[in-house]
Amino acid sequence: MIQGRFVALLMLFLAAPTLARACVCSKAPPGMCPGLQKDDVAFVGTVIAAENVLPDPNSPATPAVVRFHFRINERFAGENTPEIDIFAGGDDGDCAFYFKQGEQYLVFPNRSEDGRLFATICSGTRPAIEGRAIIPQLRAMRNGNQVASVFGVLRRSNPPMLAPPDDPDDPLPNIKLKLRSKDDRFATSTDGNGIYTFYDVHAGQYQFTANLPVRMELTQKTLNGPLPTFKIPNGACYEYNVDALPTGRIHGSVRGPDGKPLANASVELYRAGAYEDSRPGLWGFQGPKGDFEFDHVGPGEYILVFNRGNRKDPNSPFPRAFYPGAADLSTATPIALKDGQQLLKADIRLKEEDGYPTREIRVKLKWKNGRPPGEVYVTAKAADGENPAARKVGEDVYEFTLLESAKYSISAWEDLDPSRRNIHRGKDDACEDPSRMDSAAVGVDGSDSDTKEITLTLAAPECPAAPSQPPTQSSSTQ
Numbered sequence: 001m002i003q004g005r006f007v008a009l010l011m012l013f014l015a016a017p018t019l020a021r022a023c024v025c026s027k028a029p030p031g032m033c034p035g036l037q038k039d040d041v042a043f044v045g046t047v048i049a050a051e052n053v054l055p056d057p058n059s060p061a062t063p064a065v066v067r068f069h070f071r072i073n074e075r076f077a078g079e080n081t082p083e084i085d086i087f088a089g090g091d092d093g094d095c096a097f098y099f100k101q102g103e104q105y106l107v108f109p110n111r112s113e114d115g116r117l118f119a120t121i122c123s124g125t126r127p128a129i130e131g132r133a134i135i136p137q138l139r140a141m142r143n144g145n146q147v148a149s150v151f152g153v154l155r156r157s158n159p160p161m162l163a164p165p166d167d168p169d170d171p172l173p174n175i176k177l178k179l180r181s182k183d184d185r186f187a188t189s190t191d192g193n194g195i196y197t198f199y200d201v202h203a204g205q206y207q208f209t210a211n212l213p214v215r216m217e218l219t220q221k222t223l224n225g226p227l228p229t230f231k232i233p234n235g236a237c238y239e240y241n242v243d244a245l246p247t248g249r250i251h252g253s254v255r256g257p258d259g260k261p262l263a264n265a266s267v268e269l270y271r272a273g274a275y276e277d278s279r280p281g282l283w284g285f286q287g288p289k290g291d292f293e294f295d296h297v298g299p300g301e302y303i304l305v306f307n308r309g310n311r312k313d314p315n316s317p318f319p320r321a322f323y324p325g326a327a328d329l330s331t332a333t334p335i336a337l338k339d340g341q342q343l344l345k346a347d348i349r350l351k352e353e354d355g356y357p358t359r360e361i362r363v364k365l366k367w368k369n370g371r372p373p374g375e376v377y378v379t380a381k382a383a384d385g386e387n388p389a390a391r392k393v394g395e396d397v398y399e400f401t402l403l404e405s406a407k408y409s410i411s412a413w414e415d416l417d418p419s420r421r422n423i424h425r426g427k428d429d430a431c432e433d434p435s436r437m438d439s440a441a442v443g444v445d446g447s448d449s450d451t452k453e454i455t456l457t458l459a460a461p462e463c464p465a466a467p468s469q470p471p472t473q474s475s476s477t478q
Contacts, residue, residue, distance in 0.1 A: 023095040025122035030230065033237035036141045041078035041117060044106050044128050044135065045070035047099045053087070065089040068099045068119075070107070076138040087118045095120045106131035124239075133195045134239050147237045149201035150179065153194045154210065157243035158298050161282045162271055171195070172244060176211040203234045208242065215340030216244045219296060245296035248337050252323075252346030253291045254306050254316070257355070261290030264315040264389065267348070268308050269294050272301035272334045277308065299341075301334040306348050312385030314401045317356040325349040357404040359449055365396040365412055367437070368459035374416040374436075378456075380444075383407040402446040411441040412456045434460050 036042070049069040068086045078084075086109050088096040097119040099105055108124045109117035119125045124134075133153045140147045154177070156170040157163075171194020179186040181204035190196045207229050210218055218227045220243070232238055254265035268281030275281070281303075284292040304323035307316065322332030325348055337343055363378055378390045378398045384407070388400040402408055414437045439456035 023093075023121055025095065025120075030232045030236050030238040032233055032235045033147060035147075036077040036138075039111070041084075041111070042076040042106075042108050042138060043070075043072050043078060043084070044074040044104060044131070045072045045084065046104045047101045048083075050099070050101050053089075063090050063093070066098065070105075073104065074135075076142050085117070087112075087116050088120075090118065092118055092120050095122055097121045097123075097125045104128040106135065132193055133241065136195075137237060137239075146199065148197035148199050149236050150198040150206075150232065150238050150240055152196060152239055152241040154190050154196060154242050154244060155194055156216070157245055159245065159282055159294070159296050161280070162269065162297065162302075164271060164298075164300065165274070172212075178209045179206045180209065181206050201232065201236070203232060205229050205231045208240070210242070210244065212244050215247050217247055217296075218242055219245050246298040247340045248297040248299065249342045249344075250294045250297055250302070250304070250335060250337065250346050251291060251342075251344045252304075252348065254286055254348045254350065256318075256350055257352035259349075262286060262316045262318075262350075263288065263290075264313075265292070265306055266308075266316075267292050267304060267306050269297070270303045270305070272303055275303045275305065275329060277310075281305070281308070297337055299337055299339040301336050303329070303332060304335055304346060304348065305332075306350075312356060312403060312406070314356075314358055314382075314386065314388040314403045314406075317358045317401070317403060318350045319354055319356070321348055321350055321354070323348050325351065327354065358401050359404055359446065361400050361402055361410075361444060361451065362393070362453040363390075363398045363400065363410060363412070364453065364455045365398075365439075366455060366457050368457055371396075371458075372414075372416055372437075374414045376412065376414045378410070378412045380408045380410045383409075402444065404446045404449075406446045408444045408446065409441045410444055410454065410456070411439050412458060413438045414458055 047068050048071050051067055053065040053067050066088050068088065070084050070086055072082055072084060086099070086107060088098050090096075090112075099119070104127070106124075106126055106128050107119060109119050110123055112118055128135075133151050137147050137151055139145075154172045154175055156172055171190070173190055173192045173194055175190045175194075177188050177190065177196050179198055179201060181202075184202050184204060186198050186201055188196050188198055208218065208227055212218065220227065227242065230238075230240070250269065253261045254267060255261055265286040267284045267286065269284065270281040282294060284294055286292040305320060306322075307313070307318065307320045310320040319327070321327065322329060323335060323346060324333055326332040335343065335346060365376065365378070376396075380388050380390070380400045380402070382388070382403070384405070385403055388402060388408075390398045390400060393399050400408075400410070416434065416436055418435070437458040437460050439458045442454050442456065444451060444454065
C-alpha cells in the first residue's frame, strides 16, 4: 500500500476530556511506492451497523471486539463485494480504530491470523474527508495511472485543544509550494481544496516551503520551529499533510508572593468559554528558567490557569489561580490576543495568604563501610498530596520542601556501578556484591518544625552466614 499511510507516531490520543488512550505506532521513513498488492484491502465505505463481539466464554480474559458492517462506496483493492465486515479491538488494544455508525471512512485494514480484517489508528484509516489527498492517488494506482511522488493537504490549523468551537476544516487554496534539495527544485500550488501534488521527484533530502499569508507559518502541531526536512527515494508515493499555524505567542511566568518565579509550575491554556476544572487544556511547564511559553496561538480570547487540578504540591505550594492571579474563573481576566501578537508578560502572581504552609527539611546520607560508586536517589513519599522534589545542596546532602499539613516517608537508595567488584562483605569473599543499597525509611511529620534534619544510612544487605560444616569423623584400624 501507500508508504506514507504507515508513517505515524501517536504518543497520546485523547478520545474525550476524561478518557485518554495511548498508542505507539511504528515510525518508518518514506520508501519505494509498492502500489496496490494482491492481498491488500482498501476502500471508502459507510458504517451501516455495529455490534459487540463478546469474548470467547472459554477464554474470559480475551479482549472484547467490535464488528462494524460497511457498505462499500468505492473500492481500491480487495474482493469485489458490496459490503464488508471490519473489526476493532482484541489484541490491538489502545491502537484500535472505532468507527461511528452512519459516517464514511477511508479504511486500510490489517488481516489477523484467523482471516478477519481489523482497523487500527496506525494503518492510515480515517474519516473519508481526511483522505481527500490520498484518494486520487489510490484511484491512480487502481487504474494504472501515474502516482504523485509527494502529496497532501495544506491546512490552516491551531495548536491542540485551542481551535475555536466552530473551527472548520480549513484548507488553504492557491498557495505556492516548493520542494528543495541540494540538487533539485520542484514547485506546485494547492488546488481549491488545499490539495497539492509533486510528480517525478528525485531521491533526496527535501525542505518543504510555502508562500503563506502574513502571520502564518508552517510547523508541526507538536513541535516548535520550522518543518523538519524529509528524505525520499526514487519512486516514492509519500503522503505529507502540512499545517499552517498562526504566529501568536503567549509568554509569562508564575510568580510567588516575593515576585520570584516558582521553580516548578504547570499552566494550561484554553479558549475563553471552554474552561472546565475536569477538562485538560493546552499544557505548559515552568521549570528552572522560570517561564512558560505557548507558541502558534491564534487571535481570540484565552483563559490561563495555574494548577488546574488544585493539587497540594509542595514544589509549588499554591492552589489553583487564573491569570493574572484570580482565585476563581469568575474574577479571571481573559487574555486578548491579536493575530500574530507576541504577548510576553502574561504573568500569574500568587498571593501569600493563599499559599499552603510549608517548611524545609535537610537530608544527609551516610554509608556503612564507605560509599561505593553508583547513582544515588532520594525520595519523599507524601501520605496526602504530591511528593516533593529533592534538591541537592551539598555533597550527599539534600533538601525537601514539605507541606505542614502532610506526613512523609523519606528514603534513599543507590544503584551501584555494575563494573565495580571491590566490596567484599563476607569471610573469604563468600558474598556477591549487591546491585543496589537501600536506607531504612524515616517518617517525618510536616507539622513537626523541630525536626529540621535527618540522616539516612545506606548499607548493603547482610551477608548470609556460611552453613556450618559437620565435624570431621576420624577412624582407626584396630
